[in-house]
Amino acid sequence: MNSQENFRDALRVALVDCAALHFEEAARYAHANGLEAHTQLRNxxxxxxxxxLKRPSDGVPCIYRIGALTERNLVLHEKIYGQEVQRLEAPLESINQTLVETELAAFFIKAAALPLDYVAERHQPGFI
Structure with missing residues (x-):
């Protein structure tokens, strides 16, 4: 197994064991607040x-994607808001509760003006 295969395997584990749980929780929260949301894991x-994530009144969905930059052994956190794209290249260790929740909270504020209250409750004041 080469280093790119090792990286892909480690990324799969991080996506399933950490990020997917937070994405699914955020999607449920979105549904409970009248938004359309779904998650998809490509393995x-x-x-x-x-x-x-999509508001029923909007035509264009917003997307938060975590993927691989395999050739560089980096993770890409990409948020798409219509024509605007924000990209954060980071090490594999960036897939952790704190960073994923921080990125999700920022994504929800910008995409739907919806704060993730449950995230703020888990962290100290001023976290988000």
Whole structure:
């Protein structure tokens, strides 16, 4: 097994064991607040996790995607808001509760003006 295969395997584990849980929780929260949301995990040669969020009145969904930059052994956190794209390249260790929740909270504020109250409750004041 080469280093890219090892990285892909480690990314798959991180996506399933950490990020997917937070994405699914955020999708449930979105549904409870009248938004359309779904998650999708792609588990092939380019593993990635998507959260698609849409207000019923909007035509264009917003997407938060965590994927691999396998050739560089980095993770790409990408948030898409229509024509605007925000990208954060980070090490594999960036897939952890704190960073994923921080990114999800920022994504929900920008995409739907919806604070993730349950995230703020888990952290000290001023976290978000």
């Amino acid at each position: 092939d040669e380019r593993p990635e996790l998507h959260l698609t």
